[in-house]
Amino acid sequence: xxxxxxxxxVFDQTxxxxxxxxxxxxxxxIAVTGxxxxxxxxxxxxxxxxxxxxxxxxxxWGGWLYISFLWxxxxxxxxxxxxxxxxxxxxxxxxxxxHSVELDTHSFQARPFYEQRGYEVFATLDDYPKGHKKFxxxxxx
Numbered sequence: 164x165x166x167x168x169x170x171x172x173v174f175d176q177t178x179x180x181x182x183x184x185x186x187x188x189x190x191x192x193i194a195v196t197g198x199x200x201x202x203x204x205x206x207x208x209x210x211x212x213x214x215x216x217x218x219x220x221x222x223x224w225g226g227w228l229y230i231s232f233l234w235x236x237x238x239x240x241x242x243x244x245x246x247x248x249x250x251x252x253x254x255x256x257x258x259x260x261x262h263s264v265e266l267d268t269h270s271f272q273a274r275p276f277y278e279q280r281g282y283e284v285f286a287t288l289d290d291y292p293k294g295h296k297k298f299x300x301x302x303x304x
Contacts, residue, residue: 189201196225198224198225200223200224200259201222201223201224202222202223202224202259203221203222204219204220204221204222204223204228204252204255204256205218205219205220206218206219206220206248206251206252208235208236208239208244208248216235216236216238216239216244217234217235217236217239217244217245217248218232218233218234218248219232219233219248219249219251219252220232220233221252221266223255223256223259223261226260226261226262226263227256227261227262227263227264227265228252228253228255228256228259228261228263228264228265228304229264229265229266230249230252230264230265230266231266233245233248233249233266233273235248245273245276246280249280252264253304256304257304261304262303262304263301263302263303263304264282264301264302264304265299265300265301266282266299266300266301267297267298267299267300268297268298268300269291269295269296269297269298270295270296270297270298271295274298274300277300277302278300280302281302282300282301282302283300283301283302284298284299284300285299285300285301286298286299287299
C-alpha cells in the first residue's frame with residue numbers, strides 16, 4: 164500500500180493530538196469488544212501539610228486493573244503504605260467487577276513486594292535498561 168502523498172510524520176513532544184489518538188483507539192476498542200466501561204484509579208498518600216508522599220495510578224477496563232505507577236516516598240517506606248495502597252486498589256477493582264490485575268516493574272524496583280502479594284511473573288524483557296530486566300506480573304482477584 165502506497166502512503167498518501169499529502170501526509171507526513173511529525174515529531175511533536177508537546178503531545179498535541181495525543182488525546183485525539185487515544186479517543187479514536189478507545190472508540191475502535193469499544194466497537195470491537197463492546198466494553199465501554201473504563202475507570203481511572205488515582206490514590207494518593209498525603210501528609211497533614213497536603214504534601215504527596217506516595218500514590219498509586221492505574222485504570223480499570225475489560226475486567227482488569229492495570230497499575231501503571233506505585234511510589235512511596237523514602238521517608239515513609241517500610242510502614243506498610245505500599246501494601247495499603249495496593250489493598251485499596253485491589254478492593255476497588257473487585258467492586259468494579261475485575262477478575263485480575265496486571266502491572267510491570269524493573270529488577271531494581273519492587274518485584275519481591277508484588278510476589279509476596281500473590282503476583283506472578285508472566286513475561287520478562289532483558290536489558291531494559293541495559294543490565295536490568297523488566298518484569299510483567301499478574302494476579303487473579
